[in-house]
Amino acid sequence: MSVQTAMDEAQVDQAQADRASTDQAGTGRHDPAYNFAYLDEQTKRMIRRALLKALAIPGYQVPFASREMPMPYGWGTGGVQVTAACLEPDDVLKVIDQGADDTTNAVSIRKFFQRTAGVAVTEATGEASLIQTRHRIPETPLTEGQILVYQVPIPEPLRFLEPRETETRKMHALEEYGLMHVKLYEDIAHNGAISTAYAYPVKVEGRYVMDPSPIPKFDNPRLESPAIQLFGAGREQRIYALPPYCRVESLDFEDHPFEASKADHDCDLCGCGDSYLDEVIVDDEGGRMFVCSDTDFCATRRALGHAGRLSGEALA
Amino acid sequence: MYVAVKGGERAIDAAHEWLAHERRGDRAVPELSVAQIREQMSLAVNRVMAEGSLYDPDLAALAIKQARGDLIEAVFLLRAYRTTLPRIGTSRPVDTGTMRCDRRVSATFKDAPGGQVLGPTFDYTHRLLDFKLAAEGEVPQPPSGTPDTTPKPHITGFLGRDDLIQDEPASDEVPPDLTREPLEFPAGRALRLQALTRGDEGFVLGMAYSTQRGYGRNHAFVGELRIGTVEVEMEIPELGFDICIGEVVLTECETVNQFKGSKVEPPQFTRGYGLVFGQTERKAISMALVDRALRAEELGEENTGAPAQDEEFVLAHSDNIQATGFLEHIKLPHYVDFQSEMELVRRMRREAAAQGDVVAGQKEAAE
Numbered sequence: 189m190s191v192q193t194a195m196d197e198a199q200v201d202q203a204q205a206d207r208a209s210t211d212q213a214g215t216g217r218h219d220p221a222y223n224f225a226y227l228d229e230q231t232k233r234m235i236r237r238a239l240l241k242a243l244a245i246p247g248y249q250v251p252f253a254s255r256e257m258p259m260p261y262g263w264g265t266g267g268v269q270v271t272a273a274c275l276e277p278d279d280v281l282k283v284i285d286q287g288a289d290d291t292t293n294a295v296s297i298r299k300f301f302q303r304t305a306g307v308a309v310t311e312a313t314g315e316a317s318l319i320q321t322r323h324r325i326p327e328t329p330l331t332e333g334q335i336l337v338y339q340v341p342i343p344e345p346l347r348f349l350e351p352r353e354t355e356t357r358k359m360h361a362l363e364e365y366g367l368m369h370v371k372l373y374e375d376i377a378h379n380g381a382i383s384t385a386y387a388y389p390v391k392v393e394g395r396y397v398m399d400p401s402p403i404p405k406f407d408n409p410r411l412e413s414p415a416i417q418l419f420g421a422g423r424e425q426r427i428y429a430l431p432p433y434c435r436v437e438s439l440d441f442e443d444h445p446f447e448a449s450k451a452d453h454d455c456d457l458c459g460c461g462d463s464y465l466d467e468v469i470v471d472d473e474g475g476r477m478f479v480c481s482d483t484d485f486c487a488t489r490r491a492l493g494h495a496g497r498l499s500g501e502a503l504a
Numbered sequence: 505m506y507v508a509v510k511g512g513e514r515a516i517d518a519a520h521e522w523l524a525h526e527r528r529g530d531r532a533v534p535e536l537s538v539a540q541i542r543e544q545m546s547l548a549v550n551r552v553m554a555e556g557s558l559y560d561p562d563l564a565a566l567a568i569k570q571a572r573g574d575l576i577e578a579v580f581l582l583r584a585y586r587t588t589l590p591r592i593g594t595s596r597p598v599d600t601g602t603m604r605c606d607r608r609v610s611a612t613f614k615d616a617p618g619g620q621v622l623g624p625t626f627d628y629t630h631r632l633l634d635f636k637l638a639a640e641g642e643v644p645q646p647p648s649g650t651p652d653t654t655p656k657p658h659i660t661g662f663l664g665r666d667d668l669i670q671d672e673p674a675s676d677e678v679p680p681d682l683t684r685e686p687l688e689f690p691a692g693r694a695l696r697l698q699a700l701t702r703g704d705e706g707f708v709l710g711m712a713y714s715t716q717r718g719y720g721r722n723h724a725f726v727g728e729l730r731i732g733t734v735e736v737e738m739e740i741p742e743l744g745f746d747i748c749i750g751e752v753v754l755t756e757c758e759t760v761n762q763f764k765g766s767k768v769e770p771p772q773f774t775r776g777y778g779l780v781f782g783q784t785e786r787k788a789i790s791m792a793l794v795d796r797a798l799r800a801e802e803l804g805e806e807n808t809g810a811p812a813q814d815e816e817f818v819l820a821h822s823d824n825i826q827a828t829g830f831l832e833h834i835k836l837p838h839y840v841d842f843q844s845e846m847e848l849v850r851r852m853r854r855e856a857a858a859q860g861d862v863v864a865g866q867k868e869a870a871e
Contacts, residue, residue, distance in 0.1 A: 222588060226588075228588075245819070250636075251686035253686050256583040256825065257587065258584040258587075260580070260828065260833065261828075261829030261833075262833030265829075286837050286839055287840060292515065292516055292836075293512075293836050293837075296512075296516060300791055323838070323841060341833070352816055353689055374749075380852070380855060381855075383848060386844045402838075402841050403840075404841065406844065425686040425687075447849070449844075449847060449851070451847050464840070466839055467843055467846065481840055481843075492595045
């Protein structure tokens with residue numbers, strides 16, 4: 189059981205209310221130069237159709253006519269288009285990158301939707317109706333009714349085994365995943381372990397092999413979720429999805445079972461022992477500290493009085 | 505420490521402010537106007553329009569100004585703006601045969617009806633820096649003459665009359681639209697040409713050059729290169745007939761390539777085709793060479809595995825906005841992924857070290 193679920197719910201609510209300064213109510217107004225959430229309604233409809241197809245065939249990559257967005261390809265244009273197609277004026281949006289709400293690209297995308305959709309934003313995972321993420325699944329368990337949108341760089345899990353799209357589409361159609369198993373086997377033969385630490389491939393509902401985007405494999409078990417999970421790859425023009433409670437298995441072998449691993453430390457700020465950690469170099473003598481990559485999770489715990497090894501020290 | 509990568513909001517605002525300041529440069533120097541860029545940097549404007557897939561010299565000039573002269577960044581600005589424009593309708597195919605040519609040359613015939621017109625080309629200039637341009641002063645007005653209105657039929661048409669060159673029959677089929685449908689393979693020639701005309705000039709040039717050096721060689725003659733103005737016509741439903749809605753400058757290149765013939769077809773010349781917005785000669789010739797190379801399979805030629813013959817390779821990598829975005833995204837934080845790799849490498853090193861101890865121990869015991 190995670191630490192979060194062990195917390196008293198009311199206490200959590202209080203802690204999040206204490207941190208509510210990061211929330212901003214929706215203005216209800218969007219930049220009048222553009223349609224609500226930037227994209228025109230025809231484009232949104234095209235994306236929604238792709239999303240419905242993706243939800244109907246979990247793990248299958250649906251081609252869609254990705255548009256040029258005002259941020260560069262590779263910086264979340266797929267996720268941004270999916271978010272734009274899903275957003276409604278009453279939504280509460282959270283945007284994270286590397287688990288953090290205040291990384292530069294997360295700030296940039298959040299501002300984009302504040303400007304073009306006028307929606308409310310939050311940093312609290314529990315408060316958000318739609319979360320756009322890059323590289324992490326929030327630590328706080330998601331609930332029914334929430335949507336998690338992933339930014340995907342390379343949607344094709346077989347891409348680095350076979351560069352040709354014409355070939356990989358055939359392999360998916362024929363459920364021909366031998367090449368992937370050979371790769372994992374060779375990893376074990378060479379290194380004694382599967383040497384994939386992030387973007388660890390999964391099999392969805394026993395059918396399609398899927399790239400979960402570059403989340404650390406620590407996050408893989410949480411791909412089975414009550415929330416709707418949507419994956420958008422703008423440059424590669426693909427959308428795929430995991431409907432709620434969909435079966436998601438990380439590929440492994442009976443004698444080399446999948447293992448969700450993380451740095452063998454506790455968070456130096458909140459003391460959490462089972463959250464995913466960032467390693468931070470603190471001096472030029474090899475000094476390091478470890479902190480939760482999920483900033484909302486860590487701050488909420490600290491507001492509840494949890495403390496880690498360095499939480500008393502002034503952090504320059 | 506930790507602040508460097510986080511708390512980005514203030515940093516972003518400050519960066520934007522600094523950028524605007526740098527863009528302006530030394531305030532003692534007069535600011536460039538958009539009109540100056542449009543008129544005096546016209547080849548840059550043309551490139552930005554071609555790769556931005558939007559014919560608007562004013563917007564392209566504005567984009568160049570805003571992008572501080574970074575042309576790929578300017579293309580990006582134009583493309584992002586293009587996304588927001590409604591699509592009113594589809595024009596008739598333009599007739600390049602009726603082009604009012606500023607330039608028209610053929611390398612395959614010494615002369616042809618309509619003549620050879622050099623036009624405003626760098627071709628025979630000596631590439632010597634002209635220090636007069638650094639000094640202030642106007643260039644003299646060129647002598648005015650009557651515009652050349654002799655019709656200039658396509659050179660390949662003459663070859664076509666004798667069946668010496670492969671026929672390209674006209675079709676009323678609605679072409680696919682790269683900007684409205686996801687690119688899927690095999691793409692077909694119409695889609696390939698769309699991708700090439702908006703592809704990065706440097707990439708298409710490199711691909712074309714590689715065919716000349718033997719990677720998918722198919723020797724090309726420039727049958728014709730023409731640059732000039734064509735009318736764009738559109739049928740207005742309320743009127744029921746076509747009217748001219750504007751003019752665009754285009755560069756068109758048709759290459760004439762060898763073809764050995766096959767069991768069923770006699771030897772015949774084949775074509776490569778390039779058509780690009782604006783005066784963009786290098787790009788149009790490159791496009792024609794790559795188009796021809798990509799037709800290898802259709803023409804039953806041997807696939808030598810050359811990159812320029814590989815539709816997936818060329819089309820998936822020709823778009824500089826896709827390429828630069830993905831390339832530059834590696835500047836974004838990746839510390840979550842990197843952390844997981846670091847953890848894995850540390851663990852594997854630990855295990856290797858433990859293994860090493862065991863091996864060393866066994867060795868000692870054996871000795």
